[in-house]
Amino acid sequence: SKLEKFVDELPHMPKILGYHLSDGVPKSKSLKIGMFKKKWKFHRDLAPATVYAFGTTKHTATVPGPTIEALYGVDTHVRWQNHLPPKHILPWDPTIPTAMTNSTRGIPTVVHLHGGIHAPESDGNANAWFTSKYNERGPTWTKKTYHYPNNQQPGNLWYHDHAMGLTRVNLLAGLLGAYIIRHPQIEDPLGLPSGDEFDRTLIVFDRSFRTDGSIFMSSTGNNPKIHPQWQPEYFGDAIIVNGKAWPRLTVRRRKYRFRIINASNARFFRFFFTNGLRFTHVASDSAYIEKPVTTNETLVGPSEITDIVVDFSQSKSNLAILANDAKYPYPAGDPVNEANGKVIKFIIVPDQEVDTSRVPKRLLEYPVVDLSSVAHTRYVAMYEYASDIDEPTHLYLNAKPYEAAATETPKVGSTEVWYVINLTEDNHPLHIHLGLFKVLDQTALVKPDDEFRECMKKINDAVKCHVDKYARGKKEEVPAHERGWKNVFKMIPGHVTKIAVRFSYIHTNASYVFDATTEPGYVYHCHVKYTYHFF
Ligand code: C2O
The missing domain is CATH 2.60.40.420 (Cupredoxins -  blue copper proteins)
Structure with a gap:
């Protein structure tokens, strides 16, 4: 049967404050947010579906989960709790590298705050998963309570499961939600609709x-x-x-x-x-x-x-x-x-009231990226092919699968230039954890580029494969609204995307540097296939 459109009202997801006010002064807060198996009705005419939902209780858990509203500079601690019974509600595959095996007694999950700048131990590393009651824990699991300092520019983040080999199914089951960092001193004067x-x-x-x-x-x-x-x-x-x-x-x-x-x-x-x-x-x-x-x-x-x-x-x-x-x-x-x-x-x-909100001519100002102080230039090739024994194709970064050892080791606080070479057929939304980047340009590879592709399969070193000779095609215009600081960007197939990455906190007039940069480290990956790579 065909579902009728536009019959349900747009819901407001429940709001959870990531701080509390004591005599009007914002103070840090510790939250407990669980993951529950429950029923969720996606449409007036659909019977409720079994989902995995985030919430403070099973009763109040929603899909998507509650929106967490944090305050700039005020710590939010979250103990993410897994209450999921064994047996996944969606089909999963034991033959890819995955946290779940046929003997796992619960559903492995781990929460990543996407867009957050925080210590790696709170980043939701794919191997830091845990099952119900922490009965089982992944090899990089370190702690129960994650710490989000909210010491970054105000804006929109989201949290989602990031467990090894299960991210796609755990998200499809409902494990995701929004997280907003507000900075009233900076944002209120803008006068935007609020x-x-x-x-x-x-x-x-x-x-x-x-x-x-x-x-x-x-x-x-x-x-x-x-x-x-x-x-x-x-x-x-x-x-x-x-x-x-x-x-x-x-x-x-x-x-x-x-x-x-x-x-x-x-x-x-x-x-x-x-x-x-x-x-x-x-x-x-x-x-x-x-x-x-x-x-x-x-x-x-x-x-x-x-x-x-x-x-x-x-x-x-x-x-x-x-x-x-x-x-x-x-x-x-x-x-x-x-x-x-x-x-x-x-x-x-009709609106009975006067709309006093506005969109100001200028929003926030950021320091210019100083390309002369770039600490490192890296070439990252995304290439997707089947190995001799394996099908379907796998996405490789510089010929390495996710399981390979770390290759990129940037220093916190440094700025690097990366050339991301997309040799696949698809547009890949590249996401970098714990940093922000600016897209500088996107250049098509000149055709024919077969020699370059062959070389990249064999040697997989863009410089040795003469990337300069090929990255000279038409430049794709980066839309004006996407020329600011991003944490995901669309890598056009057959193009080289040049980005400047800043591995630290960025703010209008402050600069904040983290000192905790040790293992489990940072991650970058394509957000479609979750084939990723540490650095
Ligand atoms: Cu949206 Cu590595 O995550």
Whole structure:
């Protein structure tokens, strides 16, 4: 049966403050947030699905989880607790490197705060997983309570499971949520739309459902002879926003801020409004941009965050649908259809009050990246192919799989330039933990580049393979709203993307350097396949 769209109201996820006020003074807070197996209704006409949900109690747990609101400079401690019974609700594959084996007595999970700048021990390393009651623990597990200093620029983060070999299924089951760092002294003067009604977080992902309401994921892998279940990408036909399929929201004719997190496994969204309303970007991922940028559409890869202001007073109609036209897989897959091309319906009603919010000409200012002080230049090649014995293809970084020893060893507080060479067919959203980067340019490889590709398979050293000779094609324009500090960026296939990475805290006029840089170390990876690599 076909699900009717726009019948559920857009939910507000529960809010949890990451600080408390004592006589009006913000003080650090310790939270306990659990992961529970429960039922969740994704649509009015769907029976509740079994999910894994974050919450302070099972009863209040939601998909996505509660939004944690932290305050700049005030510590938030979270004890993430795993209450999941054994036997995964979704198919998983024991033949890929994974935390779960047939003898594991619980579901391994570990929480990563995506976009956070904190000590590695609190980063949710894939091998720092644990099962219910910490009965079993992964090899890099060190502690129960994670510490988030919130000593970074204000903005949008999200938390999600990061367990080895299970991240894709644990996220599909519901283990994700938003985390916002607020900095009132800096943000209030900007005058942007604020308060729970006008400043909203939208977590968007795609899912498919069986007729009984349960989440559908194919239990047969792309090459079941070798990996019975392993599928590198998941696409669902229903678009879920804050836990409801194609919800609707009644808005007033005034400005709203939407922090939109693409929490899909592999789906890119190119959002646009069916009635021509525009987006004014104020931030991207976890950081404000310097000046607002207005566009008609915005392409958001998996795990990217777009932070926009929409002025509904400019709407020519009383209805506006936020739609999507990104092919899947992006960029060369199928065109969207009637279902996955729609996201939310906005019903626009008159505003009885004066809208005093605004979008200022300037947002936040950052120090310029000084390329003369770059500590290191690195070449990172993403290449995907099948080994002689193995199928399907694997994603390699400089010919190394995730399990390989660390190769990149940057110093905290340093700035490096990386050339990321994407020799795969897909656009890969590259994510770097515990740092931020700026995209400097994206250059196509000149054709034919077969010699270069062959060389990269054999020697896998971009310099020795004469990357300079090939990285001279057309330069792709980096959209203005994505030229600020990012933690995820879209690596276009057949292109070399040059980024400046800063391995530390970045702020308007301060510079903060971490001293804890030891193991388990930092991670960078593609957010689609979670094939990643330590450094
Ligand atoms: Cu969004 Cu390594 O994570």
